[in-house]
Amino acid sequence: MVLKPKIFVTRKIPHQALSYLEKYAEVAMWEEEDIPVPREVLEKEIETVDGLYCLLTDKVDEPLIKRAKQLKVISNMAVGYNNIDIRSAANHGIIVTNTPDVLTETTADLTFALLMATARRLVESQHFLHQGKWQSWSPMLLTGQDIFGATIGIIGLGRIGEAVARRAKGFDMNVLYYNRRRKPELEARLNVQYEPLNDLLAAADFICILTPYTDETRDLISDEQFKLMKASAIVINTSRGGIVNENALYRALVNKEIWAAGLDVFEEEPVPLDHPLLTLPNVVALPHIGSASIQTRVNMAVMAAKNLIGVLQGNPEDASIHKVNRN
Structure with a gap:
């Protein structure tokens, strides 16, 4: 036997x-x-x-x-x-x-859902309603950022990055990408444009982190990089914690160097409930559910x-x- x-x-x-x-x-x-x-x-x-x-x-x-x-x-x-x-x-x-x-398509769905929720302040608006603060319609009440026609910068054009780019094209977005190696075939097929990292950070309205976590990508986005971004920029990370320096992200949000952030991943998971980022109304935080269908x-x-x-x-x-x- x-x-x-x-x-x-x-x-x-x-x-x-x-x-x-x-x-x-x-x-x-x-x-x-x-x-x-x-x-x-x-x-x-x-x-x-x-x-x-x-x-x-x-x-x-x-x-x-x-x-x-x-x-x-x-x-x-x-x-x-x-x-x-x-x-x-x-x-x-x-x-x-x-x-x-x-998990490519499911994670891309979640990435774009998080982008939309952050841009249009959906979680903040739900809390506003549940707390009884909605008294009347107001011209600038809970106004967010437009997605259609905006510029998205994708850091890491792998399988998931490509899937996010395809979704962005459905919103008529201008798609920029940064990758360790250029991908001319994808540039032609998806009509996306390669940019050096700093140029992408300066131009993008939405910055999606989709690169693997390595020694080279640890703290890839930190204080110096946030200072290059638009004050209206939104950062989305559905890749791994540690690629975006969380202390630097907190400073950038508090100092209004960027507009908001959507996070599905953290350096420490589960993220401690007393984490400073969880105190900010312009952060949408999720419990690492990128592939959770x-x-x-x-x-x-x-x-x-x-x-x-x-x-x-x-x-x-x-x-x-x-x-x-x-x-």
């Missing part, structure tokens, strides 16, 4: 993904849906498993990886993977996979399961397995 490989899943996942894993492996799972697995539990489980199915909230660092005795694959249910020490995993012969593509989250979970099983079955070069680039 051939023994099934052992897998540990760090959070309760959709039954479609769990059922798939259980067909091929012996599965142990942290049963809580909203509470991350404690570090001490993860340290114990990783010692004896062949596969780890984790989330972006799980820190898979070198000390943890060193405890693994037979680990072959780490499957991250996320498009990003800055929660995993990729170099350490590679040094130990462990393959790391992620779930790109499947029912179908997308199920698809992500199943993709992560298939990535993991594919590697354990000895097919790491299969084109359907989304391996992380270790270079």
Whole structure:
């Protein structure tokens, strides 16, 4: 009798993904849906498993990886993977996979929804109504910024950035982008214009952060960059916390160097309720729900399961397995 490989899943996942894993492996799972697995539990489980199915909230660092005795694959249910020490995993012969593509359109929807909510002050207006402050119609009551025909600057023209650009074209927006590498084919197909970062910041009415988090992009937008922006500019971040320096963002908003911000991500998550940014009426803050549609989250979970099983079955070069680039 051939023994099934052992897998540990760090959070309760959709039954479609769990059922798939259980067909091929012996599965142990942290049963809580909203509470991350404690570090001490993860340290114990990783010692004896062949596969780890984790989330972006799980820190898979070198000390943890060193405890693994037979680990072959780490499957991250996320498009990003800055929660995993990729170099350490590679040094130990462990393959790391992620779930790109499947969340592109859903995250782009959320990015544009956050842009619209921030520009038109929807959350602030709802609170205004619920607090009984609406006494009559007034010409300038809760006026926001126009979206149609405005200039949007996209920092990071990857899959999600491209999807946001397509949505922006539906609003007849002028689309600028900054990327590590220019993309002439996309420039021609989408009619978007490349700009150096500082020029984009100075020209854009809306600045959408959609670049991955790396050593190079940490604090990419800080005090110096905010000073280049229009006083009417709105900053939207649905990528990762830490790319926008939160202290600098707070100063820029308080000093009216920019008009508003919409944030789905924070450097510390969950964001502390006493965070200064949460005190500002011109900040729309969300709990990292960029990919949170029912179908997308199920698809992500199943993709992560298939990535993991594919590697354990000895097919790491299969084109359907989304391996992380270790270079």
